[in-house]
Amino acid sequence: MPEGFSNSFYGILGSSKLRYGNPLLFFKVRQIIKQNKITDLIIVHPYYGWLAWLLKKSTGVRLSLLSHNIEAVRFKSMGKWWWKMLWFYEKNTHKIIDHNFFVTQEDLDFAVNNYNLDTSKCDVITYGIEREQSPTQLEKKVAAEKIRQAYNIEGSCKILLFNGTLDYKPNIEAVEYIIKNINPILLKNKEFFYKIIICGKGLPKTFNGLDDFKNQNIIFTGFVEDINLFFKGADIFINPVITGGGIKTKLVEALGNNLTSVSCRSGAFGIPPNVAEGKLTVVDNFDWEAFADAIFSATMETNISTSFFNHFYWGNIASKAANIIAGNSKSQQ
16 A cells, blocks of 8 residues: 555445446545545446546546446347447447456457457456365365255255345346246256255345255245355355356355355356356356256366466455556556
8 A cells, every 4th residue: 555545434425326427426525535645546347437537637547347237238138228328338438448447358359349449458357255265174064064954955965056236136037947947847857856046135026935945955045144055055056147248256256265166157157168168167158958067067076276266365456456457557657
């Protein structure tokens, strides 16, 4: 941290839906920048592009943008009619930024090709995890026993896990794929004993708490206080997420807990195959027979590689981002 820098938090954005267009933010943030002699400003997502541009013009601050996904494409996949307007705004926001960070290589390539960005001003800064290594086998065994006791799951049953915020369209679509497409195939295999645990808040009332599927090996927990318990104790994480954008953080967390995972191709964006080799099987979108086969053949013996943590540990990610920003600052002096 630079000498004399004040590590302060300013809660000025608020939670109002109008916060992204609040012109008073310009004066508040400009004052903070001048008072603290801030030279670099990072915005998350493109929505404050207008504010970043004004601050750059008025203070000379250098701009970085961390894009969690290509927002226009994400909303297009969710059927939002206004995605083209966001496309235009997002494109122009990226172009005024001094350096663009993307959480996946796929997003970076898309932005370079479709928004005509300079590759020298773009880098991948992925989502990260706090873990520097996998949980121990004892930790995983204890977690599995707690889950089995809590939900009366026999030791011969494989525990399949899916979690997410269930009022988010891509996640609720994944739940529908599980109950309508994947589970019926699993049920046909009389030699495969399993339970599917679905965790998360916000399940629409129309799903009736998944009560209709209790006798079909599905357990719905709702919100759980400690999702890490399930990441440690499950046997296989299933990720049939197809829409939405960016990296699927739940999949990163699962792999970081040394949890064997099966994912649709779109759901695995941002995870280099070499860092998850042996722990992650990726199948084509909507190929539910292949998805089920990957579950049947999944092995829990292989451990996630150390290269996974080299890539996804927050400490390494933060250092990489800081070095890029510092290097850009020096080159512009």
